[in-house]
């Protein structure tokens with residue numbers, strides 16, 4: 348494809364990283380490129396934590412520092428400032444605590460998100476909020492609603508509380524004059540309930556401007572149809588539709604469940620088909636900018652180039668406010684920084700939470716990086732390239 352942007356510029360990509368941090372990143376990516384080490388690390392770390400072995404400082408100064416912004420909202424501020432001041436890369440604070448299932452935790456998540464909203468209100472560097480639906484309610488309830496199953500009175504009440512939490516948070520974001528909120532996508536068997544709630548929030552809050560963004564996982568072969576539905580839904584109700592397009596994070600789980608339960612897997616047959624579906628999603632949304640605001644969450648350089656080309660073809664400005672790119676903190680800086688250096692609206696999810704709370708997230712990051720081997724080796728080779736470049740510059744001076 349026509350080379351619309353140079354992602355090879357490692358000076359842009361890593362200029363916010365000190366030599367020490369860069370060497371550390373090289374060390375971490377070397378470790379996570381070895382699948383057997385990542386496999387071994389999970390039970391070993393859990394065991395050491397269980398017996399109280401002091402490995403916290405090691406984890407904090409390695410994987411935590413690489414993939415998280417801090418333990419609290421305020422301690423993320425240095426990272427938020429670094430990203431914004433050094434490259435105009437925006438931050439999306441992501442409370443990355445996973446796997447807890449009690450009501451007190453769901454209320455705590457809501458409170459944390461309301462604090463993020465307050466914190467972001469006066470910050471140009473934080474344009475979006477994000478949350479995971481199962482951070483505000485039990486997945487079993489999402490599953491029952493999605494499957495239209497009969498529920499007990501207690502479960503119906505639980506669903507009302509979930510709805511209430513969604514509404515409180517979205518309403519708060521809507522009262523600001525500029526903040527927006529993205530709702531992450533979950534596994535397919537929970538997603539109908541999420542879609543239901545998100546559409547409700549859009550009807551309420553996306554009238555004057557785009558406040559609510561839903562997430563559409565293009566590794567699902569039925570999602571182009573869902574985009575068409577969203578387009579009609581936006582037109583019929585005279586509202587805007589914010590969409591975050593991603594490929595999808597739960598492929599193995601999805602396929603395994605479909606196999607065990609004996610239904611057709613919701614995932615595209617192979618990577619090439621997912622990629623085509625993702626491109627079609629971009630095309631469809633770009634053809635209907637009268638309704639859609641678009642955020643692509645991807646570390647795929649080709650996908651970013653495709654969206655850039657579409658902006659050019661339509662004569663849109665690089666920083667058209669309807670178009671955003673996003674990556675995860677600690678990954679693909681060569682994409683984020685080179686996009687923002689060329690004037691595109693760019694952001695990073697910046698995960699936060701106490702070390703113990705975010706350990707499941709960190710393992711997920713390590714495992715995903717291991718499974719997407721080409722991406723990890725690309726990351727590592729760019730880091731090494733920059734280390735070499737800096738050495739050359741130092742020698743020449």
Ligand SMILES: Cc1cc2nc3c(=O)[nH]c(=O)nc-3n(C[C@H](O)[C@H](O)[C@H](O)COP(=O)(O)OP(=O)(O)OC[C@H]3O[C@@H](n4cnc5c(N)ncnc54)[C@H](O)[C@@H]3O)c2cc1C
Nearest residue numbers: 531532566593594595596617618621644645646647673674
């Ligand atoms: C900012 C941001 C927000 C995100 N939010 C969410 C979210 O809310 N929900 C969510 O589920 N994920 C989310 N993700 C993760 C995302 O869905 C992908 O898992 C991840 O970004 C890798 O895909 P890619 O486009 O970056 O890269 P690529 O390396 O090009 O694609 C890898 C992806 O392709 C797909 N794939 C790989 N092999 C196959 C195969 N054999 N058959 C079919 N498909 C295949 C999978 O989805 C895999 O994750 C987010 C990612 C980012 C950067």
